[in-house]
Amino acid sequence: MAACVSCSTALDPRWKYCVDCGTPVAAVGPVTIPGAIRPEGERRPPVTRVITTPVLIVIVLAITGSIAAFAVAAQWLG
Numbered sequence: 001m002a003a004c005v006s007c008s009t010a011l012d013p014r015w016k017y018c019v020d021c022g023t024p025v026a027a028v029g030p031v032t033i034p035g036a037i038r039p040e041g042e043r044r045p046p047v048t049r050v051i052t053t054p055v056l057i058v059i060v061l062a063i064t065g066s067i068a069a070f071a072v073a074a075q076w077l078g
């Protein structure tokens, strides 16, 4: 049974891509070339997050900052 070079998932011969990480099965064969396989620690899960935590922090700071500026301006105007 062939295994994905990226995540070591067992691959079905009918699959065109690894169901786990999306690596093309065409690049996967029974012959493994030393040095062609990435180190284990380098692989990353294919996680896609629309809003990351730093972006969320910036958005919150922008909103609170604009609210504070509006409050100060309202006080100045009476």
Ligand SMILES: [Zn+2]
Pocket (backbone or CB within 6 Å): 004, 005, 006, 007, 008, 009, 018, 019, 020, 021, 022, 023
């Ligand atoms: Zn994979």
